[in-house]
Amino acid sequence: xxxxxxxxxxxxxxxxxxxxxxxxxxxxxxxxxxxxxxxxxxxxxxxxxxxxxxxxxxxxxxxxxxxxxxxxxxxxxxxxxxxxxxxxxxxxxxxxxxxxxxxxxxxxxxxxxxxxxxxxxxxxxxxxxxxxxxxxxxxxxxxxxxxxxxxxxxxxxxxxxxxxxxxxxxxxxxxxxxxxxxxxxxxxxxxxxxxxxxxxxxxxxxxxxxxxxxxxxxxxxxxxxxxxxxxxxxxxxxxxxxxxxxxxxxxxxxxxxxxxxxxxxxxxxxxxxxxxxxxxxxxxxxxxxxxxxxxxxxxxxxxxxxxxxxxxxxxxxxxxxxxxxxxxxxxxxxxxxxxxxxxxxxxxxxxxxxxxxxxxxxxxxxxxxxxxxxxxxxxxxxxxxxxxxxxxxxxxxxxxxxxxxxxxxxxxxxxxxxxxxxxxxxxxxxxxxxxxxxxxx
Amino acid sequence: xxxxxxxxxxxxxxxxxxxxxxxxxxxxxxxxxxxxxxxxxxxxxxxxxxxxxxxxxxxxxxxxxxxxxxxxxxxxxxxxxxxxxxxxxxxxxxxxxxxxxxxx
Numbered sequence: 001x002x003x004x005x006x007x008x009x010x011x012x013x014x015x016x017x018x019x020x021x022x023x024x025x026x027x028x029x030x031x032x033x034x035x036x037x038x039x040x041x042x043x044x045x046x047x048x049x050x051x052x053x054x055x056x057x058x059x060x061x062x063x064x065x066x067x068x069x070x071x072x073x074x075x076x077x078x079x080x081x082x083x084x085x086x087x088x089x090x091x092x093x094x095x096x097x098x099x100x101x102x103x104x105x106x107x108x109x110x111x112x113x114x115x116x117x118x119x120x121x122x123x124x125x126x127x128x129x130x131x132x133x134x135x136x137x138x139x140x141x142x143x144x145x146x147x148x149x150x151x152x153x154x155x156x157x158x159x160x161x162x163x164x165x166x167x168x169x170x171x172x173x174x175x176x177x178x179x180x181x182x183x184x185x186x187x188x189x190x191x192x193x194x195x196x197x198x199x200x201x202x203x204x205x206x207x208x209x210x211x212x213x214x215x216x217x218x219x220x221x222x223x224x225x226x227x228x229x230x231x232x233x234x235x236x237x238x239x240x241x242x243x244x245x246x247x248x249x250x251x252x253x254x255x256x257x258x259x260x261x262x263x264x265x266x267x268x269x270x271x272x273x274x275x276x277x278x279x280x281x282x283x284x285x286x287x288x289x290x291x292x293x294x295x296x297x298x299x300x301x302x303x304x305x306x307x308x309x310x311x312x313x314x315x316x317x318x319x320x321x322x323x324x325x326x327x328x329x330x331x332x333x334x335x336x337x338x339x340x341x342x343x344x345x346x347x348x349x350x351x352x353x354x355x356x357x358x359x360x361x362x363x364x365x366x367x368x369x370x371x372x373x374x375x376x377x378x379x380x381x382x383x384x385x386x387x388x389x390x391x392x393x394x395x396x397x398x399x400x401x402x403x404x405x406x407x408x409x410x411x412x413x414x415x416x417x418x419x420x421x422x423x424x425x426x427x428x429x430x431x432x433x434x435x436x437x438x439x440x441x
Numbered sequence: 442x443x444x445x446x447x448x449x450x451x452x453x454x455x456x457x458x459x460x461x462x463x464x465x466x467x468x469x470x471x472x473x474x475x476x477x478x479x480x481x482x483x484x485x486x487x488x489x490x491x492x493x494x495x496x497x498x499x500x501x502x503x504x505x506x507x508x509x510x511x512x513x514x515x516x517x518x519x520x521x522x523x524x525x526x527x528x529x530x531x532x533x534x535x536x537x538x539x540x541x542x543x544x545x
Contacts, residue, residue: 039455039456039520039521039522040521040522131456215451216451218449221445221446221449221466222449257506258449258464258466261462261464261503261506261507261508262449262450262451262462262464263451264503264506264508265451265453265460265462265464265503265508265510266451266453266460266462267453267454267455267460268453268460268510269455269458269460269499269501269510269512270499270501270512271501271503271510272501283503284501284503285505286503286505286506287505287506288506300505318522318523321525357525358525359525359526361527363527367527367528368527368528368533368537369490369533369534369537370489370490372537372540383527385525386525387523387525422522422523423522424519424520424522424523425456425520425522427456
């Protein structure tokens with residue numbers, strides 16, 4: 001019976017590229033999956049597409065494809081490598097066009113298919129209510145995107161059509177990995193136990209380096225070698241869903257029961273009910289066993305019937321965030337930074353800056369978790385941030401911090417300021433029959 | 442003993458909710474963690490950081506991997522996309538929780 005080998009080439013849009021190339025070249029893979037869509041990435045991409053109708057896909061798509069396409073397809077003496085990615089973001093069709101163009105440029109022939117159907121903006125009605133209590137109608141012109149989380153369906157169609165590269169928009173992260181397992185092993189869409197096992201593999205791999213030693217090191221307690229050359233993970237999977245998590249020999253990082261456990265629980269609420277469009281997965285009885293160096297066997301996942309509703313992520317504009325920072329150091333630094341904080345807040349009130357919400361904190365003292373430190377650091381950095389309806393108000397936040405140079409306490413240095421538009425994300429649920437994936441050639 | 446020496450942690454985010462895993466280094470310490478790291482204690486530790494009126498903190502047990510999972514609604518104050526926090530994802534929350542003391 002064959003063993004399927006699936007590698008994870010990215011855990012987020014801006015992730016490192018060399019580890020993916022290393023996997024494509026040395027991983028002996030059947031599939032390389034790139035998961036690049038965070039909660040609001042697609043809303044930002046939709047905005048980009050408004051500016052450029054052929055844009056709206058992942059900015060690193062071209063670079064990634066240029067590097068891995070030479071290994072894709074059939075090569076003598078090797079497994080056939082295929083790529084699955086959600087780098088299509090808000091525009092999978094244009095992303096597929098770009099990948100075909102790159103393949104031609106490299107003199108390669110490969111079949112590239114796009115999966116669409118996640119964009120449900122036109123389907124929604126103004127009276128529909130978001131999880132934050134607002135109706136869609138109340139957002140008016142500020143509403144920019146609505147994307148349903150697709151499951152395995154469209155990807156399965158593309159694999160049946162013999163695609164070498166499958167490009168999607170919003171698809172549930174583990175589904176990107178579950179689809180090739182179902183396709184290769186012929187798992188039924190109602191075999192909940194197998195789908196639960198395959199979803200565990202997907203969940204462990206979807207953040208790439210986070211299961212192979214990245215985001216784990218704690219010097220003295222949890223040591224990890226060579227994070228500068230961190231190897232991205234791959235799974236070896238059997239037809240019954242039994243899986244080993246490992247990485248390319250010689251790469252940096254670590255695969256251990258501890259790294260796997262951190263990733264098992266990452267972004268999971270009830271471990272007995274991990275909801276995806278494909279299955280209600282149960283991770284509550286999973287076990288990990290170290291088989292040899294950097295090889296961990298994952299067992300014990302199961303599943304139940306899939307949810308009747310699918311989640312839709314809605315992106316909307318929600319004002320502007322203005323921010324300013326300035327540092328103080330040496331004896332009395334904290335007192336001077338506190339004085340600076342008081343001055344800025346008073347100035348914002350005196351000059352009538354309209355703010356929805358404001359925060360002023362001292363980085364090094366109380367910025368992350370409130371006031372907890374009893375020792376005075378050598379240096380602190382004042383940070384003031386506010387969300388405003390109007391850009392013109394948001395600009396004033398950083399300006400008021402900057403003017404501390406000549407108007408504030410002694411010795412402020414290294415001021416910086418920024419303004420950004422807020423693309424907020426909320427969600428709603430749709431019955432699954434309202435969402436239909438399809439492929440576009 | 443500080444929890445930092447007995448367990449490790451990772452924090453995830455979904456919307457305005459964080460989840461924090463606490464994983465015992467040694468299986469023999471897990472019952473101690475189950476007994477002492479109650480949802481109430483975690484609620485108290487993060488007092489002031491969560492949205493007033495947020496739903497209660499929930500705790501899930503994963504005995505096979507000697508871990509607890511705490512789910513904290515309302516701690517990301519509007520979620521990653523709207524939050525004014527320096528660490529809008531709340532990624533540093535789990536490390537803070539390792540400050541708790543566990544008694545033998």
